Amino acid sequence: MKICLFWHRRDLRTHDNAGLAAALASGLPVVPLFIYDKEILDHLPEKADARLTFIYDEVEKLAAETEKAGGTFLARYGAPLAVLETLLKEFEVAAVHTNEDYEPYATKRDAAVGKLLKKHDVEFHSYKDQVVFAKEEIMTKSGTVPKVFGAYLKTYTAKLTDEMLLPYGSADAFKKAHLHSFSKEKAGPRPTLESMGFARKEQYFPPVKLPAESIVRNYHKTRNTPADEHGTTRESLNLRFGTLSVREVMRQAKGLNAKLLAEIIWRDFFMMLLWHFPNTATESYDPKMRDVPYRNNEDEFRAWCEGRTGYPLVDAGMRELNETGYLPNRVRMTVAGFLVKHLFIDWRWGEQYFADKLLDYEMANNVGNWQWMAGTGAISAPWFRVHSPESQLAQVDPELKYVKRWVPEVGTKSYPAPIVDHKFARERSVEAIRTARIAAS
Ligand SMILES: Cc1cc2nc3c(=O)[nH]c(=O)nc-3n(C[C@H](O)[C@H](O)[C@H](O)COP(=O)(O)OP(=O)(O)OC[C@H]3O[C@@H](n4cnc5c(N)ncnc54)[C@H](O)[C@@H]3O)c2cc1C
Known part of the structure; x- marks a missing residue:
């Protein structure tokens, strides 16, 4: 049976996920995948890392959600290219879908992955999900990379429509009919923190949900008061790992607080700049x-x-x-x-x-x-x-x-x-x- 892999990276959610929605609509049964990237983990300064603990817990939640819907979730530890090469031997993979990542390391990795998959005659599709406008979608009138935030913001908000912030229907499509399940033996065990040489680090993580409406409404008055623990949204961790989607976060801000919307747009702006100028890392x-x-x-x-x-x-x-x-x-x-x-x-x-x-x-x-x-x-x-x-x-x-x-x-x-x-x-x-x-x- 030919399958399609959906490779989660910084989008650890099943709702409003552009790449996952496309995979589920592709007609091939979908098997979600997460790779604990050895090349990134090797650089973590400590063996007990709160971020890895957060990722691990969210991946395990995704696995439970997938199993509940009747599918199999694959998780592996290693260098992504090597892991994918092994998976191509273990399963009949016809396509890999994923969401774009604009960091220098990720763009190089994805170019190499694209080549590998092509060699094996496997389709590779990636989608814009992490930001609303990417790469060259917003340029200056003369066609150069915008370097003035005020002008970028003006063009951005003029182009931004409510439709662009509508959620992708991945959560509704995430059901047995579109997923594939393997036996436990065939799927293999998922790595644990210990098996990867790490330990848990418990730290306070903001809840995986949108901030309270009162925080958003008052944001412009409270954002510069560090003593106020509810002065800002605390949504950065969820945006970082994609446990919340940028669209839902912007949708909430757009209706309630223009200052907050502008701050979230800074995130798109810096991602756009790093994509154009990877040397600035x-x-x-x-x-x-x-x-x-x-x-x-x-x-x-x-x-x-x-x-x-x-x-x-x-x-x-x-x-x-x-x-x-x-x-x-x-x-x-x-x-x-x-x-x-x-x-x-x-x-x-x-x-x-x-x-x-x-x-x-x-x-x-x-x-x-x-x-x-x-x-x-x-x-x-x-x-x-x-x-x-x-x-x-x-x-x-x-x-x-x-x-x-x-x-x-x-x-x-x-x-x-x-x-x-x-x-x-x-x-x-x-x-x-x-x-x-x-x-x-
Ligand atoms: C030196 C320095 C380093 C920073 N490093 C990071 C980082 O590694 N990761 C990170 O997410 N943010 C970084 N920021 C930006 C900002 O400080 C955090 O996004 C914000 O404090 C997170 O808290 P919050 O979610 O409550 O933000 P809120 O004030 O509630 O803002 C909502 C969201 O808007 C975005 N945002 C807000 N301010 C900025 C900004 N200045 N630049 C880009 N996006 C912004 C974030 O996604 C944030 O979650 C850095 C800022 C400075 C000055």
Whole structure:
């Protein structure tokens, strides 16, 4: 019996899933698949990783859902190309369907997968699912890649129709008639965390559901108040792993809060930029910013990582990140700005630290925002703008509610003095960057 594989990657859901809906409508019986990618897992810094725990639990939920609907769910561990090659030997695969992924590693991997499948005469289809507009769907009037968010947003919202946000009918089609089932022996066991050399890490994960309507309605008033745990939607983890679809999230925001809709569109924007400029994952977009003589002092970097800089908002943020894997956007901006401007440390060090720690770590958003803060990106805050962490604290947490939650010793003798003076640090980085830019031009 010829089957079609639906390969889940960053879309761990059966509802409103473009690729899954297409597979289920293809006429071939569908077998959903997840591959624990050894090439990604080998780079995780710790053997107990909360993100892998989240993925594992969601994959197991998908497997249970598939079995309940009368089908078989395959899960494997290994390098995707090798795993697929084995599956082609084990099963009569006529087609593989999946959703597009725009990261540099994923685009290379998918090109190789496409070649392999072609060699075996197996169809390979991938669909836009993770974003609403991708690649070259929104360009400037002169046909170039948009680098001004305001103009991109204007074109985006003018093009965005309610129909585009309608859900794909994958959940309704997900039933025995469209799925295929194998015996347990034929399907083989699914990997466990232990069998892959990992352990569980329990951490708080926001629930897999849309945020409460009140959060969405008030978003523009509460988003910059880090002490308010309901000030933002906390939907980033679910968007990262596709446990919620971007369409349902946008549908909710579109009717209720234009500011929130715009923030979600930043995600499409950064994914579009990374797809056009894959080199920016590891180097500054702006050539004039590629030879900035960062100080990269390791002791100061450790003080930043551990929340010991003597700047309460920076320290509170880093301690929250270390403990929970989350940080509100406003505080992400403060800690990032402090690292690249005050300590004058390469943005890539901070980007990597966030990649190791954030539950919602997402390359396009992380790189895009770090380059924004460092003044090195395709779109950036001006490189010479250096905000004082003290005045930011006065703006966003004047009563120190957030700070005291994470740095209880603030204001006592055991709290360290500032690691560097704001005015001195600002002049130091601005002068060094100015000189580097002149030398590069
Ligand atoms: C230095 C830095 C690094 C960041 N790294 C990441 C990352 O790795 N992964 C990630 O998802 N976000 C990242 N962000 C963006 C943003 O901080 C988070 O998306 C947001 O804080 C997540 O919380 P939330 O879901 O409650 O957001 P909300 O404020 O409720 O926003 C809703 C959604 O809109 C999107 N969004 C909001 N702000 C941004 C933004 N500035 N850029 C892109 N998308 C945005 C996210 O998908 C978010 O879930 C980073 C921001 C900075 C300044």
